[in-house]
Amino acid sequence: MGLLLTMSGCASSAPNASGSRTAAVVATTGMVGDLVQFLTPPDLGRVAVLIRPGVDPHLYRATRADLLKVFDARLVFYSGLHLEGRMDALFERANRPGRPSLPVTSQIPHEELIFPDDGFDRPDPHVWMDVGLWRSTVPVMVGGLSQAFPQFQTHFAERAQVLEPLLDRLNSAVGEAMASIPEKQRLLITSHDAFAYFSRMYKIPVESIQGVTTDSEPGVADIDRIVSLICDRQLPAIFTESSVNDRGLRAVTEGVRARGHRVELVGPLYTDALGEPGTAAGTYLGMMVANARLIASTLGGSTTPLDALETDMMPEKNHVTTARSVTTRTAGV
Numbered sequence: 001m002g003l004l005l006t007m008s009g010c011a012s013s014a015p016n017a018s019g020s021r022t023a024a025v026v027a028t029t030g031m032v033g034d035l036v037q038f039l040t041p042p043d044l045g046r047v048a049v050l051i052r053p054g055v056d057p058h059l060y061r062a063t064r065a066d067l068l069k070v071f072d073a074r075l076v077f078y079s080g081l082h083l084e085g086r087m088d089a090l091f092e093r094a095n096r097p098g099r100p101s102l103p104v105t106s107q108i109p110h111e112e113l114i115f116p117d118d119g120f121d122r123p124d125p126h127v128w129m130d131v132g133l134w135r136s137t138v139p140v141m142v143g144g145l146s147q148a149f150p151q152f153q154t155h156f157a158e159r160a161q162v163l164e165p166l167l168d169r170l171n172s173a174v175g176e177a178m179a180s181i182p183e184k185q186r187l188l189i190t191s192h193d194a195f196a197y198f199s200r201m202y203k204i205p206v207e208s209i210q211g212v213t214t215d216s217e218p219g220v221a222d223i224d225r226i227v228s229l230i231c232d233r234q235l236p237a238i239f240t241e242s243s244v245n246d247r248g249l250r251a252v253t254e255g256v257r258a259r260g261h262r263v264e265l266v267g268p269l270y271t272d273a274l275g276e277p278g279t280a281a282g283t284y285l286g287m288m289v290a291n292a293r294l295i296a297s298t299l300g301g302s303t304t305p306l307d308a309l310e311t312d313m314m315p316e317k318n319h320v321t322t323a324r325s326v327t328t329r330t331a332g333v
């Protein structure tokens, strides 16, 4: 059976007559898809995630196979707030009666959103970096799923009651780990500005070379400013991101070295994409734990709160991993 599915998957990227390539639910990023998978029973059908690990959602364009998946799915969840900027029009078009395309961030109160001072008047889309804010996507997912698949309504509600306390615990553990970093070293420097919500929630200042999207090249002035900051603070490390080119950061480390200091380039942090399935950062919970662990341990803080959380949530983590492994891979991979 497994072999048969695999073979039919490899044979053609077009949907066949029996519709075996059709996903019941489509999610754009891994952060969205992972929570959806947590909430859904295996017999609901496939949950397909469009944007692969390590791929930048700001720049992602839907492939032909993605278009077919989106228009065939019963339900589409995307992150929203223009994160998937090059797919906004697609989701508007795909949103039809009985086959909705829903931005999971729609219930986040306007006053909770951060508007960067970049002249675009658009909210920062990286809300999943604050676990408390990302928790507010769960009712949107449960609402959308319950409408589309009323037969599983009880299951969705039960799973949400498991998921929400888990996210609360994750939120506290990340906060405790960040609070344990000595004040002088509590500064997070990254490639692009994905950490504004993380910074606000977990009280760690952040600086980045690029703005909230990866659309532009970092400028010399930005790099110089960061170099001075690292030298002044004698910061031990700056952080790469799994889905963003680290050219700008490498220019920073060279600049620091030219001034007679040393700074380590550490990473990756998972900001806009999960890690590979089956790895520590392959789930939303795992991604947040991996990030907090790397930041805390590199900057002189404690990882004890994260270790305790990981031990306790082992059974849930396994569940998520099992659900994920059912997903068939994208054609052509």
Ligand SMILES: [Zn+2]
Binding pocket: 058, 126, 192, 193, 194, 212, 213, 214, 271, 272
């Ligand atoms: Zn981003």
